[in-house]
Amino acid sequence: MSEAVAADELRLLIERWERLDEEKKGIADDQKDVLSEAKARGFCTKTIRKIIARRKLESHVLQEDDALLATYAAALGMQLNFDL
Amino acid sequence: MSEAVAADELRLLIERWERLDEEKKGIADDQKDVLSEAKARGFCTKTIRKIIARRKLESHVLQEDDALLATYAAALGMQLNFDL
Amino acid sequence: MSEAVAADELRLLIERWERLDEEKKGIADDQKDVLSEAKARGFCTKTIRKIIARRKLESHVLQEDDALLATYAAALGMQLNFDL
């Protein structure tokens, strides 16, 4: 019987995962709509994507508070000014 | 002034997109949680992923794929053991 | 002065790494060419990729994987008309 219980557990987990996947897909569609709308209003979607990528970059990669990084960068003569 | 209007439009569109992205990220995290839970209960997450992928595919598409795979494998003299 | 030495050491190491990365990129491009050629000759690149992946796997590892997959699929009442 524990087999059957495990099977049910497994099924529920997988179905939960798949439901979440559906939601994600819906949101991705919404994002497409946003870009379509932008395009319809005369904006260049490719450039918008670049802008978004840069803004993401800023918050994730470039805003690091890493003293050692600064040290190494200095050793290499790299400038680390990211005033995005 | 139309410049300013366009700028605002652009900003709003981008911020909408980014908000949607946040949502997507949240859901992806939930999916991770599901898999963690599965793991905690003793299931093999790698296999679960395979199951999920398989459920996504329509079986007839799957079979076509397999047929070509078999052809190529035969051409290479590969043994294709699917003793399930 | 030891600072300067360390800086030079660091620079050399990083540049070595980056050179290797360039080489890797070149080879990846060659691999793309191989697949393009295969496509041009009428082969299905997707299937070729599957074949390559399969050749990478030791067959015994593969079989173990398949066994667990079958167990989970059975638990879900899935038909397993095999794929890779």
Added chain:
Amino acid sequence: MSEAVAADELRLLIERWERLDEEKKGIADDQKDVLSEAKARGFCTKTIRKIIARRKLESHVLQEDDALLATYAAALGMQLNFDL
């Protein structure tokens, strides 16, 4: 007989691809050696990775000559100074 010819073609293509893969693996190992050496000399490999990532970023993403990007960025009040 054309079947046999195709099989040989296929085999050769795949073997070429696999040989290239071996080369790539060798280079990846060399890169590991570089990092191991750096570590042995007292450098922090994690920070080195960050430095490398930034240098790559510079050459790929940030060096774009895109007037429209500047326009959009200006509209959003973004600064685009990347003096890495």
Added chain:
DNA sequence: ACAGAAATAAAAATGC
């Protein structure tokens, strides 16, 4: 429709 680029998913590796 095809090539190229971007995003996502899967796998590998490193550090704790």
Added chain:
DNA sequence: GCATTTTTATTTCTGT
């Protein structure tokens, strides 16, 4: 050994 991070692979999308 686990868990996080990194790298690779596959899929998806966009522009030509």
